[in-house]
Amino acid sequence: MRVKICGITQPQQSLAIANLGATALGFICVPTSPRYVTIEQIQAAVAPLPDHIDKIGVFANSSILQISETVQTSNLTGVQLHGDETPEFCDQLRQILPNIEIIKALRVRNLQQLETTTNYIDYVDTLLLDAYHPQQLGGTGKTLDWEMLQAYKPSRPWFLAGGLTPDNILTALNQIHPNGIDLSSGVERSPGDKDLDKVELLFARLKSVDI
Numbered sequence: 001m002r003v004k005i006c007g008i009t010q011p012q013q014s015l016a017i018a019n020l021g022a023t024a025l026g027f028i029c030v031p032t033s034p035r036y037v038t039i040e041q042i043q044a045a046v047a048p049l050p051d052h053i054d055k056i057g058v059f060a061n062s063s064i065l066q067i068s069e070t071v072q073t074s075n076l077t078g079v080q081l082h083g084d085e086t087p088e089f090c091d092q093l094r095q096i097l098p099n100i101e102i103i104k105a106l107r108v109r110n111l112q113q114l115e116t117t118t119n120y121i122d123y124v125d126t127l128l129l130d131a132y133h134p135q136q137l138g139g140t141g142k143t144l145d146w147e148m149l150q151a152y153k154p155s156r157p158w159f160l161a162g163g164l165t166p167d168n169i170l171t172a173l174n175q176i177h178p179n180g181i182d183l184s185s186g187v188e189r190s191p192g193d194k195d196l197d198k199v200e201l202l203f204a205r206l207k208s209v210d211i
């Protein structure tokens with residue numbers, strides 16, 4: 001199972017988290033976020049990472065030009081679209097960045113909204129489900145209704161996100177079986193400052209499940 005730790009802001013934490021077992025690291029390119037990082041900060045955090053670690057830029061309602069410039073100058077391997085990007089937008093982005101993983105994040109409020117994820121299947125590599133928050137785009141610490149996701153089996157790999165912590169991850173994975181998990185605020189001391197003890201505890205707990 002893929003494990004993405006998102007909202008990295010400090011270059012020295014980047015390699016440490018990869019060494020603890022993360023398969024992907026996420027960098028927030030949304031200027032209103034307290035975890036926002038500049039291209040220079042992403043470059044510094046990405047530089048020490050081995051090739052097998054996925055380096056994902058998280059965007060929300062950015063233009064294709066902004067995304068492609070950031071991807072190319074920061075050596076990212078994927079983008080996570082966390083705003084209101086349409087399937088058509090994902091398709092256009094694919095034409096510009098054919099070799100970059102496109103992850104469409106959807107902030108899910110109810111079952112009806114969950115069904116709209118099928119609209120993206122043909123245009124993205126991966127789906128990511130996050131909790132809906134009326135004021136914040138992401139990094140909210142809010143969990144999804146996991147029961148609602150028990151029958152969720154899209155024809156694309158998907159990440160579970162939203163309020164995951166070392167304390168609730170096993171409860172979540174006992175109920176649902178995503179292809180990956182994504183954690184941000186649940187493994188930090190304050191926004192953007194990851195708590196390496198919590199990250200270590202997460203991977204220790206994940207060892208006990210068959211993933």
Ligand SMILES: O=C(O)c1ccccc1N[C@@H]1O[C@H](COP(=O)(O)O)[C@@H](O)[C@H]1O
Nearest residue numbers: 006033138139140141161162163184185
């Ligand atoms: O983390 C942020 O500040 C953020 C800002 C804008 C869009 C997405 C953001 N983070 C994403 O939110 C989810 C869940 O975070 P949490 O575990 O509930 O804190 C995760 O996918 C982050 O990539």
